[in-house]
Amino acid sequence: MSKDYVIAIMAKDRVGIVAGISQKTAELKGTLKNISQTVMHHYFTMMLIAAFPDHYSEKEILDALESVEELSGANIRMTAYQPSLQSEECIPQPENQYILTASGPDNIGLVAAATAHLRERNINIIDLTTSISDNNYIMMFLIQVPEKTDIGKLKHSLQLQMNLFKMKVELRHQALFQRTNDI
8 A cells, every 4th residue: 555645855956856756656666656846946846646555654754855965955745635526526627728818018917917817717727927128027837727618708807917918818728728839
């Protein structure tokens, strides 16, 4: 038997962190189930779900991860994964997923305005990435919209909201977005 954990790691970026984490997990006979990892402004960040044999305590797993040389000085947090009774219902369905992009001049409140607009429409954010370059702010969301959402109306309302910030908005079904970006 095994037990699942959610683990969050933040450290100054350096070569070999992912290799160190994955090797230590394998040494403990653990399985990496899901990983989301990125480097932001020279900081390595990772969220993962991993399963470890029951005979390991949380402290033993945490101590093992903290012993990874590349994680020296890292901030590591972990908690037992507690799936909800609704977890199967919460699995994102590809047919309801869209890519929302917004770009324009950098302003205070851009993310707040976009996310509040989505929240008001019961739209879940699956993934969000933002960046800034030459005072141009770019947001890219993977969102899951409720069934029977009028996508045309949603795009129009998003554009009206983001016009306040002089942002251009695009909304495409995830499959179409992937297909056009694979070319």
